[in-house]
Amino acid sequence: MEWKRVGASEISYRADVDGLRAIAVLAVIGFHASPELIPGGFVGVDVFFVISGFLISSLILIGLNEGNFSFLEFYGRRIRRLFPALTIVLLATMSLGWFIMFPTEFASLGKHTLAAAAFAANILNYVEAGYFDTPAIGKPLLHIWSLGVEEQFYFVFPALLLLAWRYQALKPTLALIGMASFALNVALVRDYPSFTFYLPFTRFWEFIAGALLARSDLLNRKAILPVLSALSAPQYRDFCAALGVLLIVAGAAFASETSFPGWWALLPVSGSFLIIGAGPQAWLNHHVLAKPGLVFIGLISYPLYLWHWPLLVMGRAMMAAYDNKYERTTTIIAVLSAFVLSWLTFQFIERPVRARRPAFATRRITAALLAGMVSVALFGFATLHLDGLPTRYPKEIQALVSPTDIYTDYIPGYNPVDPPVEPSKNSAGPLVVVYGDSHAWHLHPGLHHLQNERAFRLVVRSWSLECVPIVAEVKRGDEETCRTWMAEERKYFEEVKPDIVVIGAHWLRYKQLDKLSESVGFFRQIGVPRIVVIGPVPYWFHFPQVMLYRAYMRDPLHGIPQRLAGFDKRTIELDSRIKEIAANLGVSYISAYDVFCNEDGCLARLGDAAKDIVQFDKTHLTPAGSWYFISHVADQIFDCKSGTSPGDC
Numbered sequence: 307m308e309w310k311r312v313g314a315s316e317i318s319y320r321a322d323v324d325g326l327r328a329i330a331v332l333a334v335i336g337f338h339a340s341p342e343l344i345p346g347g348f349v350g351v352d353v354f355f356v357i358s359g360f361l362i363s364s365l366i367l368i369g370l371n372e373g374n375f376s377f378l379e380f381y382g383r384r385i386r387r388l389f390p391a392l393t394i395v396l397l398a399t400m401s402l403g404w405f406i407m408f409p410t411e412f413a414s415l416g417k418h419t420l421a422a423a424a425f426a427a428n429i430l431n432y433v434e435a436g437y438f439d440t441p442a443i444g445k446p447l448l449h450i451w452s453l454g455v456e457e458q459f460y461f462v463f464p465a466l467l468l469l470a471w472r473y474q475a476l477k478p479t480l481a482l483i484g485m486a487s488f489a490l491n492v493a494l495v496r497d498y499p500s501f502t503f504y505l506p507f508t509r510f511w512e513f514i515a516g517a518l519l520a521r522s523d524l525l526n527r528k529a530i531l532p533v534l535s536a537l538s539a540p541q542y543r544d545f546c547a548a549l550g551v552l553l554i555v556a557g558a559a560f561a562s563e564t565s566f567p568g569w570w571a572l573l574p575v576s577g578s579f580l581i582i583g584a585g586p587q588a589w590l591n592h593h594v595l596a597k598p599g600l601v602f603i604g605l606i607s608y609p610l611y612l613w614h615w616p617l618l619v620m621g622r623a624m625m626a627a628y629d630n631k632y633e634r635t636t637t638i639i640a641v642l643s644a645f646v647l648s649w650l651t652f653q654f655i656e657r658p659v660r661a662r663r664p665a666f667a668t669r670r671i672t673a674a675l676l677a678g679m680v681s682v683a684l685f686g687f688a689t690l691h692l693d694g695l696p697t698r699y700p701k702e703i704q705a706l707v708s709p710t711d712i713y714t715d716y717i718p719g720y721n722p723v724d725p726p727v728e729p730s731k732n733s734a735g736p737l738v739v740v741y742g743d744s745h746a747w748h749l750h751p752g753l754h755h756l757q758n759e760r761a762f763r764l765v766v767r768s769w770s771l772e773c774v775p776i777v778a779e780v781k782r783g784d785e786e787t788c789r790t791w792m793a794e795e796r797k798y799f800e801e802v803k804p805d806i807v808v809i810g811a812h813w814l815r816y817k818q819l820d821k822l823s824e825s826v827g828f829f830r831q832i833g834v835p836r837i838v839v840i841g842p843v844p845y846w847f848h849f850p851q852v853m854l855y856r857a858y859m860r861d862p863l864h865g866i867p868q869r870l871a872g873f874d875k876r877t878i879e880l881d882s883r884i885k886e887i888a889a890n891l892g893v894s895y896i897s898a899y900d901v902f903c904n905e906d907g908c909l910a911r912l913g914d915a916a917k918d919i920v921q922f923d924k925t926h927l928t929p930a931g932s933w934y935f936i937s938h939v940a941d942q943i944f945d946c947k948s949g950t951s952p953g954d955c
Contacts, residue, residue: 320586321586321595321596321601322588322591323357323361323582323595324601324607325594325596325597325600325601325604326357326578326595326604327353327354327357327603328600328601328602328603328604328607329554329600330351330353330357330607331354331603331604331607332350332603333348333558334348334350334351334449334614335347335610335614335641337558338615338618339614339618339637339640345563346557346559346561346562346563347558348563348566349558349561349566349571349574350558350574352574352578353554353575354452355456355509355512355513355575356512356515356516356575356578357516357578358513358516359513359517359519359520360519360523360582361516361520362460362516363463363467363513363517363519363521364520364523365383367467367520370467370471375468377464377465382668382669384457385675386659386660386671386672388453388457390656390675391608391609391612391655392422392450392612392679393679394651394655395609395612395613396419396447397682397685399447399616399620400419400685400689402446402616403415403446406624407623407694408694408851409693409696409699410849410851411694412694412695413692414690414694415447415689415694416686416687416688416689416690416691417430417686417690418430418445418447418448418686419447419682419683419685419686420686420687420690421447421450421454422447422686423679423680423682423683423686424683425453425454425457425458426454427450428451428452428504428505428506429454429504431451431500431504432501432503432504435500435504444619446615446616446619447616449615454506455504455505455509456513458506459509459513463513463517467517476521477518480517483511484510484514484515484518487507487511487514488511491508491509491511491567494508495568496568499564499565502567503566509567512571515575515578515579516578516579518579519579519583522583540587540589543584543585543587543588543589544588544589544590546584547580547581547584547588547591548590549580550577550579550580550581551577551581553573553577553580554573554577554578556573556577557570557573557574557577558574560573561573605652606651609648609656610644610645613647613648613651614644617641617647620640621636621639622636623848659675696708699855700862702865703858703866705914705916706854706866706914706915706916706918706919707855708916733763734762734763735761735762735763736762736763736805737763737802737804737805737806738763738765738804738806738807738943739765739767739799739804739807739808740764740766740808740810741807741808741810742768742809742810742811743768743769743810743812743815744768744812744926745810745811745812745843746766746768746808746809746810746840748810748927748931748932749808749810749840749927749932749935749936750764750766751927752927752929752932752935752937753766755929755932755936756933756936756937756940759940760944765804767798769795796828796832799828799829799832800832803832803833805834805835806836806837806838806943806944807834808838809825809839809840810840813880813884814874814877814880814925819883820887822884822887823891826891826893836894837893838893838894838895838896839887839894839895840898841895841897842877842880842881842899843898843899843921843925843927844877844898844899844902845876845924845925846870846874846921846924849922850870850919850920850921851919853870853872853910854866854867854870854919866911867910868909868910868912869908869909870907870910871906871908877899881897881899885897894945896939896942896943898935901934901935901938901939902920909934912930917929917930919931
């Protein structure tokens, strides 16, 4: 890429910037391929934002300075830069999804394809963020959120630059926007992490950092920061470049994923700022970043960023059926394939599209790219609207694989509010309080149904996401917040005086299980007559629907199996451990594993339709699964002896 500046007809291509791009994309790929190797590799995206702010702002400012800036030309260039590779990757991902993704997953992929084509993937990911959101490993287009942030910035930024330029207020305008965005980022990152991570308002300052460099470049490097005032001296350039690399490396090694961007983002942003600001003459920029190997990776960095994550996700999804036995090999193949596909995309798609042509030919290419992206968006919309196209499957299996939505087809009570119950069913009998995380909530449908047969009052109460009182673990809040919340919980139980407390949890998530004794001790202290601990349900390596489908396709002559053996064997170990803890504490224990599993495997379906699946994801019971479980253990919950009338229990 080339651009002009004051005092020179042209400025030479900066190979060191492409080298910096390479560092950024390699950090992201390293993080996605092996998070334990590069725990903060996600900061590579922030490096991209600074580079983008520098290069794109340079183009805009040069156009404004020469009086020939055109919004139409600017956005046409953005289309020719972004659409070719993105269109190919979206189509390839949808094509792979057609063959290997389940209808629910494929419908979700269609929704994310639509959002990606509209450059709104970051907004969709923010809206979806929550406890029951699909994990990152299940979203092939999750990484497109960064393109959404970038293009939303450039939707408004050129107009702001134009106004600031006309009123000769470029520097204060950039500084004001940057400081406001950074302050918003720091203020919101703790309490609203998803908002801060995905939405553009808290990311604008990163692009502004690059824009400040572009302004400095246009004005022949007038000082932006005191440390840059002597950049004409080689030693200061070298110092800034070296410090910049150290800051980026520190970010990749130590940045906290749970509180990012926040203050942590200063590391990659400041590092990128210093490296670019040091100029191509700095020793490190010239002798390291401008090396052909890094420059080559920098040139293909955009398609490489697009390709690597879908290949990793799809590959790991296909290997999940083998208990991730080949995860390392899958990762290596996916990354190598991404490099090959990225070079092919760059060489045979991006370069021809971006080659210089007459104006009318350029406009035709731009229009064709825009039409292609609209077609991709329509493909995604159709896939979502048609529920992931279950008609792709044999008729015998279609009813079982039909998509379901956990919030509309299963139970509103999975949301963190008390589920509604009919007053007539909740006005008499002993008070049963079900207490825990989502593995307590998924007992609600079965217990609510049981109220048709037994008279008891039912309350489902979830614990805080900031701390886990049942095992005294602080999760995302500080100790003071946790203590305050637990004091309120104790006050609540003292006031309602439950007759039975049923404790349920996703036990595999927690380490300090022995501290269950503290909660049991409290319940005994306030006089709760009966305490029941529910053990872990089977933990599946993949969604049961997917596993049932694969089992059927391997052996269609024997039909769809009812039980499956492909669950995490830690379920058995955890069941034994919690049973032993409960016995030592003298409280009742109900083994979900014993209810659902036998020597043939664990129960995965109760009928032939999707609503008959026992668990809607890897760990949570559907209403059908919840009722099956509760109907088998109701007497144990209420401590009823054999032959006792349910109404008297």
